[in-house]
Amino acid sequence: MKKMLIGDQWVGASDGRSLNVVSPSDGQAFDEIPRGTAHDVDRAVQAARTSLTGAWGQLNAMERGRIMMRIAQKVLDHEEELAQIEAKDTGKPMTTARNDIKVLARYFEFYAGGADKLHGETIPFLNGHQVSLLREPLGVTAHIIPWNYPAQMLGRTLAPALAMGNGTVLKPAEDTSLSAIRFAELALEAGLPAGALNIVTGLGEEVGAALSGHPGIDFISFTGSNEVGTLVQQAAARNAVKCVLELGGKSPQIVFEDADIERAVPTIVRAIVQNAGQTCTAGSRLLVQKSIYNKFVQRVAEEFSKVRAGTPEMDLDCGPLMNRAQLKRVQAYIDQANAQGIAVIAHGQIAQDAPRTGYFVQPVFFGPVPRDAALAKEEVFGPVLAAMPFEDESDAIALANGTDYGLLAAVWTENAGRLQRVAKAVKAGQVFMNCYGAGGGVELPFGGTKRSGHGREKGFLALEEVSTTKTLVHYHG
Ligand code: NAP
Ligand code: MG
16 A cells, blocks of 8 residues: 655555556556545645745755765666556556656656746836846645556756756646656655655546645646546636646658658657557558558558557567556447448557456557548547548648647658748647657757647646746936
8 A cells, every 4th residue: 555745754645545556568556545535635735835935945956966966866776667657657668658657757857957047037118127037936836647657757847847946746647657756756765855746646626626726736737638627727727726637639641752761650650559549649640642641641550550569578569558447448449430330451469468457459550541530630649540632732731630639749750941831730738859858858849739738738838837027127327
């Protein structure tokens, strides 16, 4: 039975209840976490508030950065242990889990370096006045993260908030809390003062709702579904606090007839099967110019049919889906596409000896997908790729922008002018040109347009999101 962190105490839920932790690879429960309560959330918010006037709040920016650098080193020293925890909890291949832990460390390194580098300003004003703009923490920041990349998400959301000196409360996904708990132990060992980080595990509708609606918080960072994102923003509005929302995506790979095909194909396959398609930035739509459509999708099909799903130890291209509900959801999209008569171009395979009780789904590549089909517009969050032909540049742009989402896009062409024009016309928070980086790039500002959310994480911009300014006006005569 794991415990959660409130202040410097490792505690169970206030009412003693717990939740099973299930391995997606075989569907078996192997541990328990506390099912936190609204009372636990209240205590965690208070502990974060207290930290702001305690040891944590008294550290200067350079000292915060040093602690964060020590945390990064601790994570790297425990990379294999953390990767094993993450792989067991999520089912993802060991190689992916190891990479996720490296990225977690990288977030702390990057923002450790940023802690003392976001400066204020002086502003010319009336004679006899001196105006300075201070950069300050927001206060208590709340962080609600999903199950797809638990360790990476933790780093992405917490590292900038800690760098700016906030007191933080994290609610991990109920399915994947183990890496956060182990991380917090390591962070305390590295010298993070009590209350700077609090973790309350449990259910979204209990802990998540209590945290996002708590009057004692000053900010919410949320990553997850659009449905819950809307609830979180409503809760934030009631307390007049800012929220950053990282929601879904239906990101297009736009391939023109003059693309470097051999470079594009493996990247395109990886961008949808990575993490079994459970990536908000998965390249789930393959838009191909009509003149090369047949030839190109056949090349993608060759690669796609080599994809294998298996357990973490098998270390293949992807693992199972996260839970039974996700399996049902993805299977329903596949069944619907089959019922509509949408052709299957290729299938990946589930490893022969993968446990039958695991939440595995066979990766599938559909096309041509009609433009009004659910597969063309809705986020499946599974290893399902939808190919669609387009006529020309303007048709490609219209098709790319034809969903509610706007998170990532990629443009593949050897024509430099077209590359720029299309990249500028596509509505997305990031556009990759002749490459793709689903989830990658700690340094790169990231976030949504349209229904993919608002606000920015990653890069230096994240430091601005989790801090505020104070304008000091001094009359000196
Ligand atoms: P979700 O419910 O939105 O989960 C995200 C986080 O919000 C989890 O920590 C969740 O806790 C919490 N939560 C749930 N209900 C809440 C509430 N009423 N108030 C505050 N927090 C709440 O997502 P999901 O159910 O795990 O996945 C459903 C779909 O969301 C997926 O199929 C996918 O399309 C999308 N999704 C997107 C991303 C992304 O990165 N954009 C990531 C994951 C999922 P619990 O884990 O305890 O429910
Ligand atoms: Mg949920």
